[in-house]
Amino acid sequence: MSTEPLIRMENLQHGYTMAGQRTLILQGISFTIDHGEFVAIIGPSGSGKSTLMNMIGCLDLPNEGNYLLDGQNVRKLSDNRLARIRNEKIGFIFQNFNLLPKLSAIENVELPLIYRGVSYRERKRNAEEALIKVGLQERMHHRPNQLSGGQQQRVAIARALAGQPPLLLADEPTGALDPKTGKEVMSMLQSLNAQGHTIILITHDLEIAEQAKRVIRIHDGQVAEDRRIEL
Amino acid sequence: MIFFQSIRMAMTSVIGNKIRSFLTMLGIIIGVSSVILVVSVGRNFTNQITGQFDGLGTNQLMVSIMGMGVTSSLTYEEVDAFSQLQGVDLVSPTISGSATAKSGNRHTDASLEGVTPNYRPLKNYQLRAGRFLLDIDSQYRQAVAVLGSEVASKLYGAGNPVGQDVRLNGIPFKVVGVLQPKGSDLSGSNDDKVLIPIATAERFLQTKGIQSFVVKAVNRQDVPSVKAQLEAGLNHKFKNHPEAYNVFDAQEMIESSEKTSAMMSTALASIAGISLIVGGIGIMNIMIMSVNERTREIGIRKALGAKKSNILMQFMFESIVLSSFGGLIGIGAGIGLTSLASKLLGNPIDYAWDIVLISFLFSFFIGLVFGISPAYKASRLRPIHALRTD
Numbered sequence: 001m002s003t004e005p006l007i008r009m010e011n012l013q014h015g016y017t018m019a020g021q022r023t024l025i026l027q028g029i030s031f032t033i034d035h036g037e038f039v040a041i042i043g044p045s046g047s048g049k050s051t052l053m054n055m056i057g058c059l060d061l062p063n064e065g066n067y068l069l070d071g072q073n074v075r076k077l078s079d080n081r082l083a084r085i086r087n088e089k090i091g092f093i094f095q096n097f098n099l100l101p102k103l104s105a106i107e108n109v110e111l112p113l114i115y116r117g118v119s120y121r122e123r124k125r126n127a128e129e130a131l132i133k134v135g136l137q138e139r140m141h142h143r144p145n146q147l148s149g150g151q152q153q154r155v156a157i158a159r160a161l162a163g164q165p166p167l168l169l170a171d172e173p174t175g176a177l178d179p180k181t182g183k184e185v186m187s188m189l190q191s192l193n194a195q196g197h198t199i200i201l202i203t204h205d206l207e208i209a210e211q212a213k214r215v216i217r218i219h220d221g222q223v224a225e226d227r228r229i230e231l
Numbered sequence: 232m233i234f235f236q237s238i239r240m241a242m243t244s245v246i247g248n249k250i251r252s253f254l255t256m257l258g259i260i261i262g263v264s265s266v267i268l269v270v271s272v273g274r275n276f277t278n279q280i281t282g283q284f285d286g287l288g289t290n291q292l293m294v295s296i297m298g299m300g301v302t303s304s305l306t307y308e309e310v311d312a313f314s315q316l317q318g319v320d321l322v323s324p325t326i327s328g329s330a331t332a333k334s335g336n337r338h339t340d341a342s343l344e345g346v347t348p349n350y351r352p353l354k355n356y357q358l359r360a361g362r363f364l365l366d367i368d369s370q371y372r373q374a375v376a377v378l379g380s381e382v383a384s385k386l387y388g389a390g391n392p393v394g395q396d397v398r399l400n401g402i403p404f405k406v407v408g409v410l411q412p413k414g415s416d417l418s419g420s421n422d423d424k425v426l427i428p429i430a431t432a433e434r435f436l437q438t439k440g441i442q443s444f445v446v447k448a449v450n451r452q453d454v455p456s457v458k459a460q461l462e463a464g465l466n467h468k469f470k471n472h473p474e475a476y477n478v479f480d481a482q483e484m485i486e487s488s489e490k491t492s493a494m495m496s497t498a499l500a501s502i503a504g505i506s507l508i509v510g511g512i513g514i515m516n517i518m519i520m521s522v523n524e525r526t527r528e529i530g531i532r533k534a535l536g537a538k539k540s541n542i543l544m545q546f547m548f549e550s551i552v553l554s555s556f557g558g559l560i561g562i563g564a565g566i567g568l569t570s571l572a573s574k575l576l577g578n579p580i581d582y583a584w585d586i587v588l589i590s591f592l593f594s595f596f597i598g599l600v601f602g603i604s605p606a607y608k609a610s611r612l613r614p615i616h617a618l619r620t621d
Binding site: 054099 | 233243527530614618
């Protein structure tokens with residue numbers, strides 16, 4: 001692993017102007033996350049953690065400050081370069097899965113590979129491998145509506161894994177699941193972390209956050225707490 | 232790679248919404264099929280008219296004499312004199328009437344024409360058997376006849392009539408020849424005729440002089456000057472009374488009717504073309520809806536790494552697939568309707584293949600043009616906004 005951290009946030013600031021009123025949502029956030037970490041970002045709603053997640057996921061750019069992902073400053077990148085970074089560096093896992101309903105499980109998993117320009121055969125192989133990894137080898141050709149919530153979230157995890165990005169970014173991954181399935185998803189994330197994947201987990205649930213190895217608590221747009229969890 | 236994927240995605244989306252896709256395509260289908268139908272039938276109509284006049288000959292002038300005062304016709308000599316005019320190939324005077332032709336116990340009504348030997352090259356008749364009328368037949372007012380193929384088969388069946396007798400209104404004539412069938416043109420059937428020498432006809436039909444004749448020019452270019460000379464001669468004869476005669480140029484008629492029917496076709500095709508534009512607006516409407524409806528999908532795709540161009544292509548292809556698919560169905564429907572029309576009209580119609588190609592390309596471009604704006608809008612959606620939508 002390289003010595004440069006995977007994520008370096010330097011005094012990140014971001015705000016919106018609504019009806020002439022400037023609201024600062026992120027008020028100077030700084031932290032670093034190394035390769036192989038399992039970090040939970042926690043905070044109540046309105047704390048700015050969703051905005052922070054958008055920044056980490058390169059879905060939005062900060063007004064001020066620097067964000068280095070895998071050594072690259074994303075601050076001044078064009079839309080197309082950002083799309084490429086999302087494609088290559090980040091695997092998204094959303095609260096409501098965000099699978100495309102008209103595509104089968106394997107077709108959903110293939111999507112990031114299509115946009116990367118991977119050949120048909122290699123794409124199929126990678127997608128199959130990812131689905132096997134999450135234990136869905138039997139359900140590859142099912143549509144999302146033929147799958148349970150837990151299975152859908154596993155498809156989404158397979159999709160995030162398929163492109164082998166250095167970072168998995170999970171936004172409330174258990175939020176739409178019952179406690180038992182939620183637990184399964186969490187243990188899957190833990191085992192992925194054990195295999196070396198870097199995981200950032202966004203949640204408002206302290207109990208979920210405690211299953212990570214490090215918790216960053218956001219409050220009023222600032223880092224209120226950053227602690228490692230001793231096992 | 233992405234290119235084929237975009238086409239596949241577009242197909243999936245179009246097929247996934249069968250009814251909506253079909254209704255969206257309907258405008259294009261109606262537009263394309265009606266353009267093909269209108270142009271094919273219109274052209275067929277033009278060709279038919281042209282074909283009928285072609286039978287009359289394009290470098291021929293038909294002269295009819297209405298007469299004035301006691302002079303109601305021209306003499307054979309006066310008519311024959313026109314063959315001396317500059318640019319005239321031949322002159323063929325005709326005396327027409329009708330007669331009942333009878334042989335044994337079979338009879339038929341035929342149109343009787345008293346003609347000169349010039350009649351055959353002018354009308355382009357071929358002989359099936361025997362000979363045509365000669366000058367000498369007319370000079371001696373011979374009772375000889377040449378039968379049209381229809382008359383011959385009605386009276387003699389499959390047998391050879393040459394050398395046999397035929398009674399015209401009870402008067403015996405000798406059959407000297409039979410014509411090859413020629414079909415019909417504007418002036419009616421060419422095959423139910425009985426031709427006899429012009430001098431014989433004058434007496435037989437008890438007419439005096441010639442009331443109609445055809446003048447054939449050497450070339451098409453000579454027709455206007457021949458027409459002018461003829462009119463000058465006739466004007467002189469009838470002492471400046473142009474209503475006493477009429478010189479009819481078939482080519483003039485062909486050109487004016489071609490012009491008319493081309494104008495009609497263009498007008499109808501333009502109306503049908505408007506429905507293509509309306510169809511395009513329908514496609515644009517559906518594409519705008521589709522983009523709005525799939526905002527979240529666009530957000531997901533962007534989060535997974537889709538570039539603006541990927542999204543743009545996806546929706547452009549969808550619009551193009553819709554419109555060209557509609558175009559193809561329209562072509563099928565247009566060809567089907569045209570063949571139905573051809574059955575109803577009872578004559579074969581050539582499909583306007585050039586229009587088929589043009590209307591397909593047109594429908595393709597409609598998809599392109601009307602798809603650009605919605606697709607561009609989709610490509611510009613920001614991923615965080617798109618993901619937030621439900």
